[in-house]
Structure formats: C-alpha cells, structure tokens
Amino acid sequence: MQVKICGITRAEQGQAIARMGATALGFICVARSPRYITAEAIRAIVPHLPEAVERVGVFVNATPAELVQWVKVSGLTAVQLHGDESPQTCRDLREALPGIKLIKAFRVKHPNVLAQTDAYTAWVDALLLDAYHPTQQGGTGQTLDWETLQSFRPAVPWFLAGGLTPANVREAIALTHPDGIDLSSGVEQAPGIKDLQKVEHLFAQLQTIMPTPLP
C-alpha cells in the first residue's frame, strides 16, 4: 500500500513522516493554497529526505513549461495534476518530463467522472480520486462516497484521497481497495503544519490491517 502525506512545508516534518513509513510526500505548488510552498523551498527540503521517498508536486492547471521549470528547480520526482488537465496535456507531459511520474487527480462530483479516467491511463502512472468542493480545489477534508468506488479498477494504480483521517482510513480501504492512500488535512494541526501524533496514529491503524504496510 502506497501512503502519500500531502502538504509538507517543513524539512523536519517530511523527514519524520518518511521515517514513519510514508512512501510519498506531497508539496502544494498552487499559489492560492494555504499550504503553498515555493520550488526553492522544496529544493531545500529534498536533501533531508530518504531517496526512495517519492516527492510529489501538486499542481492545478499549470502549463507544461511551468511544470518543467518547477521540476528542474525543486527536485520533484512526480507531479500530481489536480485541475482540468486533458489526456492530450498528460501525453505532452509524458514527453516533456521523462522519468517523472504523472498522477492525474479527479475531483469526483458524480460517479460518472470515473468513466472519464479511462482516457488518461495510457499517459499517466497513477490516478487519484479526491472529493469535489464547489470553491476549493483540494485539501478540503471532504470525503467521497466510498460505496460508489467499490468496483473502481483502473488500468493503472490509484490513490484514494479526500477527507481521510486515522479514524476513517480502515473503513475507506476496506470498502474501496485502493493501491494507495493520500492524506492532507486529516493529519495536520494547521494548513501546512502536520500533526505528527496524528500521522503516527495513521500508521498504527494501517499496521492493524496490513502487518507490513511499510517499505
């Protein structure tokens, strides 16, 4: 099970969370987010992290040229496309960002969004499903209707996101069987500041359902 913890802004927190067993750390590269971090600040954090941990930049409708520049400056190993990026944009990014993993995120307003994901799987490494919110693009703490995801089995691995917490993560996994989970506001004390006790509680919960969830 992949475990991505998103909204990292501090090196010591990223390091501690990686040590607890996160397989990926997310950095919010969206200027209007309260969890925003610059490319230069990510670059300063990266040397403190284990090499094996994926460093995921989260973007909303950034252009390919902007993404190339962010990756070059920051040391990201993956980008999460959390806006309305088209399959063609993902295809272009595949070429523009060789060696960088692409994760296409969908904010699921209605279950029919799931059918749209098929058009992306040839161009991305993973999908991510997040909850829909009318005014915010992510980090909302809203959950999806997990019942509607029970038979979601795309051709690439997928992450469940949206309002996951140490208290609900076991039920969410049991109902949806994702390849990975992604948590942000459910393990933070304030936007951009993680609550390490909550993260520890999360991994303790995961340990009860997967004896060896950690890398």
Ligand SMILES: O=C(O)c1ccccc1N[C@@H]1O[C@H](COP(=O)(O)O)[C@@H](O)[C@H]1O
């Ligand atoms: O966290 C943000 O501020 C954010 C801003 C813009 C796009 C995505 C953002 N976060 C992503 O939201 C999901 C779920 O967050 P939560 O667990 O419900 O708080 C996660 O994938 C973040 O990467």
